[in-house]
Amino acid sequence: MAELISYEQVDISYKGQRIVHNISFSLHEGEIMGIVGESGSGKSSLLRAALNMLGRDGLVTRGDIYYKGLDLPDLSPAEMQKICGSEIGMIFQHAGGSFCPIRRVGDQLQEILEAHGSPDQQENEQLACELLTRFGFDNPKRIIESYPFELSGGMQQRVAVVAAMLLRPKLLLADEPTSALDVTVQKQVIEEMLLAREIFGTAIILVTHNMGVVQAMADKMLVMHQGETVEQGLTASIMKAPSSPYTKRLLSAMPKLRR
Amino acid sequence: MSEILRVEHLKKIFPDRDRGDLLAVNDVSFTLKAGEKLAIIGESGSGKTTVARLVTRLLETSSGRIYLDGEDIAHAKGTKLKEAYKKMQMVFQSPIESFDPRLTLGDGIMESLLNHGLEKEAALAECQKLLSLCGLSREFAHRYPHEVSGGQCQRAAIARALAIEPRLLILDEATSALDVTVQADILELLQHIQKERNMAYLFICHDIALVQDFCDRVIVMHKGRIVETGTPDEVIQSPKEAYTKKLIDSVL
Numbered sequence: 001m002a003e004l005i006s007y008e009q010v011d012i013s014y015k016g017q018r019i020v021h022n023i024s025f026s027l028h029e030g031e032i033m034g035i036v037g038e039s040g041s042g043k044s045s046l047l048r049a050a051l052n053m054l055g056r057d058g059l060v061t062r063g064d065i066y067y068k069g070l071d072l073p074d075l076s077p078a079e080m081q082k083i084c085g086s087e088i089g090m091i092f093q094h095a096g097g098s099f100c101p102i103r104r105v106g107d108q109l110q111e112i113l114e115a116h117g118s119p120d121q122q123e124n125e126q127l128a129c130e131l132l133t134r135f136g137f138d139n140p141k142r143i144i145e146s147y148p149f150e151l152s153g154g155m156q157q158r159v160a161v162v163a164a165m166l167l168r169p170k171l172l173l174a175d176e177p178t179s180a181l182d183v184t185v186q187k188q189v190i191e192e193m194l195l196a197r198e199i200f201g202t203a204i205i206l207v208t209h210n211m212g213v214v215q216a217m218a219d220k221m222l223v224m225h226q227g228e229t230v231e232q233g234l235t236a237s238i239m240k241a242p243s244s245p246y247t248k249r250l251l252s253a254m255p256k257l258r259r
Numbered sequence: 260m261s262e263i264l265r266v267e268h269l270k271k272i273f274p275d276r277d278r279g280d281l282l283a284v285n286d287v288s289f290t291l292k293a294g295e296k297l298a299i300i301g302e303s304g305s306g307k308t309t310v311a312r313l314v315t316r317l318l319e320t321s322s323g324r325i326y327l328d329g330e331d332i333a334h335a336k337g338t339k340l341k342e343a344y345k346k347m348q349m350v351f352q353s354p355i356e357s358f359d360p361r362l363t364l365g366d367g368i369m370e371s372l373l374n375h376g377l378e379k380e381a382a383l384a385e386c387q388k389l390l391s392l393c394g395l396s397r398e399f400a401h402r403y404p405h406e407v408s409g410g411q412c413q414r415a416a417i418a419r420a421l422a423i424e425p426r427l428l429i430l431d432e433a434t435s436a437l438d439v440t441v442q443a444d445i446l447e448l449l450q451h452i453q454k455e456r457n458m459a460y461l462f463i464c465h466d467i468a469l470v471q472d473f474c475d476r477v478i479v480m481h482k483g484r485i486v487e488t489g490t491p492d493e494v495i496q497s498p499k500e501a502y503t504k505k506l507i508d509s510v511l
Contacts, residue, residue, distance in 0.1 A: 038438040039409075153303075182302040182465060183509040190511075209438060212511030253443035255468035257510050259496060 004029050004068065004203050005050070005171055011062035012045050012054065012227075018061070020045055020227045025220075029170065030197055032204045034218030034235060036211060036250070042227040043207045047173045049073065050205075051090060052080055067171070086116050089169035089202075093176040095160035099148040105159060106144030112166050128166065134199065135162050135192055154185030161192050165200065172196065172204045178213055190216055211254045215239055223247045262329075263346075263427050263459045264291040264314070269323035271309050283309045285483035287323075293426060294457040298470040298491070301480035302506070307463045310480070311431045314461070315349050316340055328426070345375065348420035352432035354412035358404040364415040365390075365400025371422045389418040394448060410441035414448065421452065431463045446473055467510055471495055479503050 006026035011018055020042040027033050035043045048054050050065050050072055060073040067088065075083070084090075092098050099108055106125065113124040125144065132140035135158070148156055157177065164172060174193065178186040194217060196202050206218060214221050214235060222232040223246065231244045242248045271284040284306045291297050299307040312318040314325055316335060325333040332343045351357045358367045365386055372382040387397055393414040404412055413433065420428055430449075434442040446469070453460065464470055470477055471491040479487040479494065481502045487494055498504045 038440065183467075183511075184302060184505060187509040187511075210511075211439075216511045249440055253439040255466060255472060257468040257471060257495060257507070258492070259507070 002029075003027065003066075004031075005205075006066045007046070007063070008066070009063035010046070010049065010060060010065060012042065012049055013059055013061045014045075014054075015057045018227065020049075022063075023222075023224075023229055024063075025222055025232060027171075027203050027205065027220075029203055030201045031220065032197065032206060032218045034214030034221040035205065035207045035224060036209060036214055036221060037224035038209060038250075040226075041224040043224050044175050046224075047090070047175050047205060047207050050173060051084055051088060052077075085112065085169065086167045087169055088171045088173060089164035089167065090173040091157075091160050091164050091175070091177045093179055095156040096148055096153060098160060099156065101148055103147070104144070105146050105148060105151070109144070109163055109166060112163060116167055128162075131162055131166060132159075135165075135195060137162075152185075154181050154188065157181060157185070157189050158192055161189065161196065165196050165202070168200050168202075170202060172202050174204060174206045176208055177206070179208065179210065186213070193217065211239075211251060223250065261293050262290055263293045263295075263327070264461070265324075265326040266290070266310075266314065267324040267326075269310065269313060269325065270321045271306075271313055271318065272321045283483055284313065287480075287483075287485055289478055289485065289488070291427070291459050291461060293459055294453075295476065296453065296460040296462060296474040298462040298464055298474040298477040299480055300464055300467055300470055300477060300506070302465065304482075305480040306483040307480050308431055309483075311349070311429050311461065311463050315347065315429055316343070317349075344425075345423050346425055347427040347429060348423070348425040349429045349431065350413070350416050350420050350433045352436055354409060354416040355404050357416055358412065360404055363401050363403055364407070364412075367404075368400070368415065368419045368422055371419060375423050385422065386418075389421055390415070392421070392452070393418040394444075408441075410437055410445065413437065413441075413445055417445075417448065417452075421456075424456070425458070427459045427461065429461045429463070432465070433462075434469070435465070442469075449473075467495065467507060479506070 003026045008024050010020060010023045012020035023046060037043045049060050065072040109128040110121060110124050118124055128144060129140040132143055137143055143159060178189050181189060193204060197204060208214060218235045221235045221238055223230040225246050230246045231238060242251055267288050269284055269287040273281040273283055275281055287310060299310060301307045313320050320333045324331055327343055328346055335343055368386045368389060369382045372385055386400060390399055395411060395414050434445050462474055474491055477491045477494050478485050486500045487503045494503060495507055498507055
């Protein structure tokens, strides 16, 4: 099977200061990769680099990020716009912040579909409702008619997953998608992302500081520390027998429930 | 063992004309013995933080009694409240926001010492002692909150809370915003201090696994009410309430 996305010896710098060094990994269709590390380890920058979202000061200074043969950091903004959303979707930590606060959820879902070439409003609404239903929302009409602030934080995050899946992207980038949520809601969002993979075969790169989330979702994982790879491999084997002292420290620091 | 805190039938109503009043804390009663570590767990919106804020008098209690070391402080003000703060102190979730950005950490810590009648020289010496107890070197006294990491700032916040030797520390999600390794360090520090000073902790937290290792007893809150209480192992290994079960099943 061909690789969907591959990072090859990627360096990222902000204002000339290198914060990510020599990161390589690749992902096949339908695979889930977890990237863990503490705050400041550079894990979010790694995701942002794929969509040229590093801002004015950030730059991929070495290496390539290939998506289906395209070198992402070299794409023009117009080329990136075509890929962003339809091929690669993204969810952030605070979904509430990624929705427009003064427009109804339905209109915003509508906008996504229109921007990518489906002008028929009724068809679009039906599509959005269908997807919401498939992702387990009991009353999709109510969601569509709500403003973002009328939904709880957990609900917003669940809708954000649906919004990201609306165009059926092949790859989903998720930056701390459950970190702001309660455990019970966290579980729902995880199940929703796993469902996205099951229905659409979407591959997911998941950035989090929560080892539990990685354990519950990811096939493979990469541990980052101060911008460099400490360890990478299959989630199950790293969790069972971490080889680096840093990973061991991370795992032992994680509180575990004795049931 | 003597009681440090007794809360009886505590209620807090937030008035809301449009949607009807919100009963955030509904008939909550519990006791905390000297030297005991009691956790309150629950989801956001369950009322656990409101309980902490009522006990520390940051919010006005609607009804009920709060006895701190035998004294009812439910509506304490002025000198009486100041006396109460000698016995209890609070540590918040966001350490950086809990310090005055214009003061150095040292000045922030010394402020409470000076307020409680220490001379400047003595306060400075005490401040250095507290910093080292909390694992920070002397030079941190001269740093500003934005110049240190979240973990270091939380250590300073704990140092400040310990300054006037309280007998009860109320920790509201004190480690939730920290990385796991930093969280482990802070918890170790709290264990160490607790043993050294035989302090009681009221530990507000949403991480059940953490509570299991850290606390002696746990209260589960849901929609403003206490739904279950017991030792962490009792509650986690054989939960009685459906809500507690759901909470535990959600832990990864």
